[in-house]
Amino acid sequence: MHIQGDMIIGRQAVRGSAGALRAYNPATHAEMEPAFGTATEADLDRACRLAEQALDAYRAVPLEQRARFLETIAEQILAIGPVLIERASAESGLPTARLEGERMRTVNQLRLFAKVVRDGHFLEATLDSALPQRTPPRPDLRMRKIPLGAVAVFGASNFPLAFSVAGGDTASALAAGCPVVVKAHNAHLGTSELVGKAILAAAIECGMPEGVFSLLIGEGNQIGADLVSHPAIKAVGFTGSRSGGLALMRIANARKEPVPVYAEMSSINPFFLLPGALAANTQKLASGFVDSLTLGVGQFCTNPGLVIGLEGEAFNAFCVAAAEALQAKTAGTMLTAGIHKAYVDAVERRAGIEGVQLLARGGEQGAGCAAQAALYQCDAATFLANPALEEEIFGPASILVRCRDEAEMLAVAQHVEGQLTATIHATASDRALAGKLLPTLERKAGRILFNGFPTGVEVSHAMVHGGPFPATSDSRTTSVGATAIERFLRPVCYQDVPSELLPEELRDDNPLGLARVVDGELTITA
Amino acid sequence: MHIQGDMIIGRQAVRGSAGALRAYNPATHAEMEPAFGTATEADLDRACRLAEQALDAYRAVPLEQRARFLETIAEQILAIGPVLIERASAESGLPTARLEGERMRTVNQLRLFAKVVRDGHFLEATLDSALPQRTPPRPDLRMRKIPLGAVAVFGASNFPLAFSVAGGDTASALAAGCPVVVKAHNAHLGTSELVGKAILAAAIECGMPEGVFSLLIGEGNQIGADLVSHPAIKAVGFTGSRSGGLALMRIANARKEPVPVYAEMSSINPFFLLPGALAANTQKLASGFVDSLTLGVGQFCTNPGLVIGLEGEAFNAFCVAAAEALQAKTAGTMLTAGIHKAYVDAVERRAGIEGVQLLARGGEQGAGCAAQAALYQCDAATFLANPALEEEIFGPASILVRCRDEAEMLAVAQHVEGQLTATIHATASDRALAGKLLPTLERKAGRILFNGFPTGVEVSHAMVHGGPFPATSDSRTTSVGATAIERFLRPVCYQDVPSELLPEELRDDNPLGLARVVDGELTITA
Structure with missing residues (x-):
């Protein structure tokens, strides 16, 4: 695969026309080929609008198909081959063995979220039976989680694969049913393009709606501020410095409609x-x-x-x-x-x-x-x-x-x-x-x-990669592990909704075979 | 029970000395007896410090005892008798039949959270087995939820019982293991004192640590701002106007350590x-x-x-x-x-x-x-x-x-x-x-x-009383129903922690008989 200096907006590789950026080799102090075009305001707006428009179609995709999409992203990343590792190593100075491990971690993370999606436990399906004889009568109440909306993701410099374009934030947001707009980290632009195109190929292969994923390139802080300010964006994932995280929190809180920012910022452990x-x-x-x-x-x-x-x-x-x-x-x-x-x-x-x-x-x-x-x-x-x-x-x-x-x-x-x-x-x-x-x-x-060492963060169900401020902006969540999906969900209650209009996960016959809380009791179907 | 114009700080009824406030009868336009003393800065600081100090002891209380505490609050509220309804009606203009219904709702809400506490499902206990043979070896990882810390609660004018001193925010925060500091609503000061003393009596009867509950009285916005700014406060529950909720959000975000605000603000339904x-x-x-x-x-x-x-x-x-x-x-x-x-x-x-x-x-x-x-x-x-x-x-x-x-x-x-x-x-x-x-x-x-009418909010497991901004400050949550407890919790992961130091909910033998996720599979013990 050849790196061309592209962004991805909807279903297309797009060359940004606002300016040009180049990746940099920190070992040789050399700028790298090719030049990357940066996003105009119109590019950013288009990526966000497409994400918003994709939301209802994407969240309606059956869970099995959503899981396959995540697995296909993993396959497409592996299919890039050695060029991904070489480019990531040149851009980051990290050794190839480390990056091969990180690629496997990234792929396994996508597969873990595919399992989480298939399990459907994240939907937290909950049913309370109607009590028509009670005074006053109790209506039929059913609750499930739905995605928050389009998510903006900012990758980290120190994990060009596992916390970047197809990293934990993207994987958990896509798993939750949220379209994602990634702002590529300027420290690994070529790596970002390669992985972004792998996601695009998976989206096309799996028939996902246009806008489910976009990748933007831009210099400085303005593009980040514009992305977090965009009304279509409903949550933000960030891994980086404390000053960067605090800046995004301020921007998100100053919006007409404030949105949650999940910033993993600083820790001395x-x-x-x-x-x-x-x-x-x-x-x-x-x-x-x-x-x-x-x-x-x-x-x-x-x-x-x-x-x-x-x-x-x-x-x-x-x-x-x-x-x-x-x-x-x-x-x-x-x-x-x-x-x-x-x-x-x-x-x-x-x-x-x-x-x-x-x-x-x-x-x-x-x-x-x-x-x-x-x-x-x-x-x-x-x-x-x-x-x-x-x-x-x-x-x-x-x-x-x-x-x-x-x-x-x-x-x-x-x-x-x-x-x-x-x-x-x-x-x-x-x-x-x-x-x-x-x-x-x-x-x-x-x-x-x-009796261990804190470096090394397992991607599993019980992992918490989070913590009280200023380690993160939101101690109630984790950015690594299965429960990272919860960051991008919100509950909706359905009162007396006719069965043919209910989502599958809440129907009487439980066609998805989900674990559900029914009248206060957690029940697992055999 | 006689209304004396008191606040509650820790285990004591305390007369505030900063100033005086009186309740007001909106039907007769008459000020009511007695005068209530308002909190000094020292009173507020003491209530918050006691709450912070109570946290570790309170969260260590066994779940059964915590559930009994909630049930005892319910009993103590019922034990107040007709004076509670009379006072609430005089202070709010609401008819007594409505307030009797609201009292039953308040009591049932406390009992629902007692059940939630006993179930222990809110702990989200999750275990991943060690894989010592893997390369690299996987450590033993176990996750549970713990309380966020002391919670500040602001009651609503329109529900002097169900969204006030012992309302949904207080009940769910106490259920989560969080000490609570309530700022009494000035529209129902006498009602607040009566209910506050019922909680105090329950806390003493159940042997709860001092500081698990305090009730402050104050005029104007300053006491609210001071409470939300206090470093001991780790979350805020509020039901009221949009301007009030937005003001608390601004204060909470401007803290050195920002804290979550759960404000239910405005909706036209x-x-x-x-x-x-x-x-x-x-x-x-x-x-x-x-x-x-x-x-x-x-x-x-x-x-x-x-x-x-x-x-x-x-x-x-x-x-x-x-x-x-x-x-x-x-x-x-x-x-x-x-x-x-x-x-x-x-x-x-x-x-x-x-x-x-x-x-x-x-x-x-x-x-x-x-x-x-x-x-x-x-x-x-x-x-x-x-x-x-x-x-x-x-x-x-x-x-x-x-x-x-x-x-x-x-x-x-x-x-x-x-x-x-x-x-x-x-x-x-x-x-x-x-x-x-x-x-x-x-x-x-x-x-x-x-085919129903939106007024009437059932207190049950599937209820969502929440929604996107500006209906609330945080669409990921509900302020009514069993899952309201999730607002006051955060996850902690235990890696290779010796079994004798593990919390009961995470021990191998599952002494609490909890539903747990073990190696990715949800398991219910018989």
């Missing part, structure tokens, strides 16, 4: 080393932590940017071992020149904070956008007094916080902002302290891990 | 008369519509404020019959002097709009805050061109819109803003047109009724 675990596994914890910190050049939302332990011999030994492990890590190429510059600046700022000591730097910074890892330490009082130490550094930098006692460790837990994850390393002897930390961490994070 | 139904039941439809319009002096969120029909003989006959029925309705006392004045002004404004004809007025306006019903008509072109005709008039006023043809009727359906309800009157001969209206109305409303 506190990592608690309890005394028993730290003493028992000092070396293993140190190397595991440094591996997790430097994985993908530290460019994961769940990167462990804050380590908390109790002062003492074991903690000192951990610091030494972690420093050594970090020094042995070679500098990796970051995703973009902008991310690299922000990382270098943030690391420098942190070094200048009073009470913060630099423990170690990783291998020397080479050419291109290579990032040298950085490890700091401070005491809990310094951490608690300095809000700047809570800011996410996107990249392989972390700070080790020494606590005098358990009370100070609990104080740090209570102090931190909302997080995607919180990790506890504990042995049986640490159970009492772990039990004290747990209720606080439940209030702070979307996912709590024991 | 379009009421479609299809030709077959209109011809077959002209008289019955006219009298049923006027009964629904004037029920409770038109002071229902689901009041039918917009009627749409096709021009012709049947529609003309409907207009005549509705006008006659309306003229026969006597003027009823409105809830407050402010609501009455707003109604009189709005009715006057509407009469001045070009293309709008007054069809009929109800019985003469008497003394006090009595409201004379009003019925207008216009053609569809006038309605579509004039946004003022879409504004909710809170009270017994409605407008009949004549459409030239089906296309114009569909255009009106597509034009209206988000609504709580939409009603279709149709016989078998109207099915084709009803089928065309349905997809549009699903996108506009939270509840769709056939």
Whole structure:
């Protein structure tokens, strides 16, 4: 497949005429071919109007066919072949093995949502029988979920496949029955075109209505603002920086009709080393932590940017071992020149904070956008007094916080902002302290891990990739896993609606064989 | 029980010292005894802090005990006896029979949420087994919902019991495990104190932690703004005007940590008369519509404020019959002097709009805050061109819109803003047109009724009392019915958490006997 610099609007590849953009190779500092045309206001409006017009037809597509559409997207992505991995690697600096894994994750995610669609449990079909003899009589009431409407999706720089054009937001929105308009990430324009055309091919193959998917290209923030402001857009999915997420929230709230924004923004993922675990596994914890910190050049939302332990011999030994492990890590190429510059600046700022000591730097910074890892330490009082130490550094930098006692460790837990994850390393002897930390961490994070590392987010039914603000804009949801579909649905109640006008999922004979709540009891058909 | 002018903060009845307020009898225009003390900033802060402190203890209370707490509140409300009804009637102008019905609805709502709590389905317990042999290995993942935190509740003027101190927002928040801080509605201060003390008595009887419930009194908008701004508050429930709801949304979004606002605001509840139904039941439809319009002096969120029909003989006959029925309705006392004045002004404004004809007025306006019903008509072109005709008039006023043809009727359906309800009157001969209206109305409303009247909102599992903006601030939710509990929950994932630290609902042996999703399959234990 040849990359042509196209957008996709409805059923057509369209060349934008507002301006031109090129992808950039962060390893070689070279601009890449071809040039991509950017969207005019009319292009954006057309994509949004087509999405709105597609809504009723798309949500009426039978669930089996909707599931097949998701599976066909997966097949079409695989059919692109090695060019997808090569282009994504050139645009992102990520190694091909990592991108092959990410492609499989993207494909499996689409297949998971196909299963979710077939199950139909997300419809939450609920029936209350009429009680005509009651005073006053109770009408026949039936409830199901329907899609919110067209969804705008903004991909992330750090996952050019799994959180981008056909990533979790797109997959869950399409699964919910929502048409999707993606704004391509400028850091991987060619990758976006390849995947966008795979979705288009699947939409045509499966007979989906025109407008079910569009892909727009544009420079700067204006196109994003215009997309979120468009009246046809009814929800927004975003993965990126806190400033970017907050900007989209402001725009969405200022609309005549405000719409929900699901922004996954920033997290430093506190990592608690309890005394028993730290003493028992000092070396293993140190190397595991440094591996997790430097994985993908530290460019994961769940990167462990804050380590908390109790002062003492074991903690000192951990610091030494972690420093050594970090020094042995070679500098990796970051995703973009902008991310690299922000990382270098943030690391420098942190070094200048009073009470913060630099423990170690990783291998020397080479050419291109290579990032040298950085490890700091401070005491809990310094951490608690300095809000700047809570800011996410996107990249392989972390700070080790020494606590005098358990009370100070609990104080740090209570102090931190909302997080995607919180990790506890504990042995049986640490159970009492772990039990004290747990209720606080439940209030702070979307996912709590024991004796593991937060990087690596499983795509499954029980996953929560979310958390209280500012980790996300909406703690009630997850952007990864089966329940991500719930973000794009709303309930509708049907009162005394004649059976021939009822949707299939609410008919008496339950033709779809759904699990339903009937008169308050959850029932599963055999 | 004697009304003393108290607030409730934690376990104590407290007399506010910031100022004094009195309830007002809208029928006699008389201020009522006693004076109520209003909250100082310190009172508000204390109530919110206690709520925050109560959270971990309250959410750890076993589900059975939490359910008993809700049932005990119901018992304590019934135990207040006739003084509750008398006071509520004097404060609201509502007849005692209506208030007795509303008390039963309030009590049944608490009992429904007790059942919801016992079922435990709201926890959405989900388990994914570890796959240690997979590459990479899958960890053990378990998900449940936990409460968001302390909830601020603002009651409605028009339901001094069912949407107030112990109304749907409070009941569903307590059911979710959230402590509640209610801001008493100034239109029914005495009713609020009586119900607040019933909740306090139940909390003490059931051994609930201090701070699980507080009731604050205050004048003007400042106390509401302070409450929504308080860092301890993690969600807001509100039923009232559009301007009030929008103001709370702005405050909540401007917080350092934005929080969700569930505001039920305004709806004109379009009421479609299809030709077959209109011809077959002209008289019955006219009298049923006027009964629904004037029920409770038109002071229902689901009041039918917009009627749409096709021009012709049947529609003309409907207009005549509705006008006659309306003229026969006597003027009823409105809830407050402010609501009455707003109604009189709005009715006057509407009469001045070009293309709008007054069809009929109800019985003469008497003394006090009595409201004379009003019925207008216009053609569809006038309605579509004039946004003022879409504004909710809170009270017994409605407008009949004549459409030239089906296309114009569909255009009106597509034009209206988000609504709580939409009603279709149709016989078998109207099915084709009803089928065309349905997809549009699903996108506009939270509840769709056939051949009924929108006033009367059943408290059950399938009810949706919600809808797209501006009907509510969040179309993804309902404020009435079992699923209202979902507004106050968020998911947490537990990865490889040792079994002795797992919450009961996620343990292998499922001690609570919950329905759970296990490896993607919904399972119900026998």
